[in-house]
Amino acid sequence: MSSALDNIKVVLVGTTHTGNIGSVARAMKTMGLSQLCLVAPKTPPDGQAYALAAGASEILAAATTFDTLAEAVADCALVVGSSARSRTLSWPMLEPRECAELAITQSDKPVAVVFGRESSGLSNDELQLCHYHVCIAANPEYSSLNLAMAVQIVCYELRMAFLAKRPAATAVDEISYPSSAQMENFYQHLEAVLHHTGFIIKQHPGVVMTKLKRLFNRARPEEAEYNILRGILTSMQRLEKVDSNTHKE
Numbered sequence: 397m398s399s400a401l402d403n404i405k406v407v408l409v410g411t412t413h414t415g416n417i418g419s420v421a422r423a424m425k426t427m428g429l430s431q432l433c434l435v436a437p438k439t440p441p442d443g444q445a446y447a448l449a450a451g452a453s454e455i456l457a458a459a460t461t462f463d464t465l466a467e468a469v470a471d472c473a474l475v476v477g478s479s480a481r482s483r484t485l486s487w488p489m490l491e492p493r494e495c496a497e498l499a500i501t502q503s504d505k506p507v508a509v510v511f512g513r514e515s516s517g518l519s520n521d522e523l524q525l526c527h528y529h530v531c532i533a534a535n536p537e538y539s540s541l542n543l544a545m546a547v548q549i550v551c552y553e554l555r556m557a558f559l560a561k562r563p564a565a566t567a568v569d570e571i572s573y574p575s576s577a578q579m580e581n582f583y584q585h586l587e588a589v590l591h592h593t594g595f596i597i598k599q600h601p602g603v604v605m606t607k608l609k610r611l612f613n614r615a616r617p618e619e620a621e622y623n624i625l626r627g628i629l630t631s632m633q634r635l636e637k638v639d640s641n642t643h644k645e
Contacts (some may be wrong), residue, residue, distance in 0.1 A: 398507050399504040400558050401428045406547060407468050409435040409522060410513040417441050418448030418456060419544035420511075423443060425452035427551035428558070432459040434470045449548070465510065465522045466580065473505040473573035474498065477526035478546060480539075488528045488614050493529040496553035505573065509550055514543055524606065525576065527613045530637055551583060574622040589629050 411434065413418055418441065421432055431454050431629075434440075441456045449456050462468040469475045476495050489496065499507045508527060514610055523529060532549055534541060541549075541617035574582070587605055590596045596604045617625065 399428070400500050400561065401554065402430060403503040403506055404429055404499055404554060405431040405434040405472070405506060406431050406470075406507045406551070407435060407465070407508050407510040408543070409436070409465055409510060410517060411437045411543070412514050414439050414442045414445040415448045415545045416514065417449075417459075418445035418452075420547045421445075421449040421452040421455040421459075423544050423548040424552055425455055427548075429551055429554065430455055430458070432456070434461045434522065435457055435465050435468050436463060442577070465525055465575070466517075467524060470575060470580075471506050471510045471579035474502045474507045474510040475510060475526045475576055476508070476528045477510040477523050477525055478512060478550070479518060479529040479531060487523065487526070487610060489615065490515040490528050490530045492530055492532055492550050492553045493557070495561060496529065496557035498528070499554060500557040500571070502571075505575070505594050508553075509578075511543060511547060524613075525580075528595050572619040573616065574619050578622060579612070582612075582629075583621065585629050589632055592633070600620060602638055 406420065406429060407550065407592065408417060408420060414437075417432075418432065418435065424430065424432060439578070441459065445456060446453050460468075476490065479489075495509070499509065510518065510522070512522070530550065532541060532546060541560065587596070588607065590604070
């Protein structure tokens with residue numbers, strides 16, 4: 397029987413050691429998760445991965461591989477990336493328990509929890525694809541967690557949130573959110589309109605668009621609101637065409 401946990405993806409980006417992939421599969425299975433996605437792993441799962449997966453080899457065998465994180469989360473309406481607290485990229489932060497509760501209440505559509513490279517984590521561009529960041533409050537004097545440990549902590553919280561789910565959450569579940577791919581299309585549409593109006597210049601779009609992405613990720617527009625925003629941009633483009641034709645006449 398399917399459950400909310402079946403709709404939650406664990407996404408590993410740029411994993412270096414295949415043994416870590418196997419250990420993650422084992423961590424997932426112990427908590428009832430089954431969807432494993434690999435983004436550009438240095439080496440695909442091998443014998444070492446299957447050895448460390450122990451009894452979770454079916455999760456490895458069913459894992460899907462993508463070239464980019466954007467492709468892996470394209471169908472997801474909620475994306476949470478693991479990250480240390482950053483002063484340079486001020487993104488909405490969650491504790492693992494908050495992350496799990498949010499993921500379970502919104503698991504009517506695919507949800508992704510993303511973990512980065514063993515040595516360097518996720519890049520800023522990858523973190524900007526996430527609606528929230530999750531940070532594990534480890535001992536500040538020794539906060540080093542290996543990949544499987546971090547996944548195990550988050551998966552445990554997901555299972556606890558799933559088991560504690562109450563019928564009252566149904567009303568939240570009925571809210572529909574746009575997918576990650578839809579939001580990326582919106583950002584491209586928005587950037588094109590802002591270029592055309594002169595609000596941002598082509599040579600320096602980065603800062604403005606980063607701040608706007610952070611704003612919309614924080615706001616989490618619902619699907620109906622997303623459609624309104626796309627309609628507004630389209631109407632602005634239509635008005636520009638009308639004005640241009642009027643001037644020609």
